[in-house]
Amino acid sequence: MKKKKISILFVCLGNICRSPSAETIMRKLVSDSGLSEQIEIDSAGTMGYHEGELPDSRMRMHGARRGYSLDSRSRPVCMDDFYEFDYILGMDDRNVADLKRKAPDATTLRKIHRMTDFSKNQLHDHVPDPYYGGASSFELVLDILEDACKGLLEEIETRL
Numbered sequence: 001m002k003k004k005k006i007s008i009l010f011v012c013l014g015n016i017c018r019s020p021s022a023e024t025i026m027r028k029l030v031s032d033s034g035l036s037e038q039i040e041i042d043s044a045g046t047m048g049y050h051e052g053e054l055p056d057s058r059m060r061m062h063g064a065r066r067g068y069s070l071d072s073r074s075r076p077v078c079m080d081d082f083y084e085f086d087y088i089l090g091m092d093d094r095n096v097a098d099l100k101r102k103a104p105d106a107t108t109l110r111k112i113h114r115m116t117d118f119s120k121n122q123l124h125d126h127v128p129d130p131y132y133g134g135a136s137s138f139e140l141v142l143d144i145l146e147d148a149c150k151g152l153l154e155e156i157e158t159r160l
């Protein structure tokens with residue numbers, strides 16, 4: 001029997017801090033659960049300003065300290081994403097609003113959620129933009145994402 005596949009797109013503003021971190025954290029969780037064949041993961045930004053760039057060096061450094069290798073390349077969200085992905089997850093209200101504005105129809109609109117809707121223990125209602133912040137901002141991003149990715153995986157496992 002063909003196994004069911006579910007795809008997830010993580011989205012932030014620049015696709016160089018939050019969403020590449022979510023992508024890498026989720027990839028590790030999925031791999032550790034033996035579900036890499038069934039769950040596809042990618043990330044993108046609502047703006048294309050950093051297209052082609054590796055994640056921000058500060059984000060890479062904080063990620064590396066927790067064992068994550070952040071090596072995706074920034075790309076902007078495109079129209080195909082709305083059709084191809086099952087879950088489209090924005091990091092904050094601005095990301096979610098931008099995604100909803102770009103969504104081509106009601107079916108794709110329903111795929112859009114806030115990342116923190118899947119939080120288990122963290123009480124933050126969004127993943128704050130760390131770009132103009134200090135070290136603690138980058139650590140907070142990782143704390144929130146590690147927690148929400150666990151919740152997301154639990155939800156997805158019920159649908160496989």
Ligand code: 4NP
Pocket residue numbers: 012013014015016017018019049129130131
């Ligand atoms: P991200 O962070 O959306 O988490 O990738 C940012 C990256 C770049 C900028 C803002 C936020 N920027 O203004 O260039």
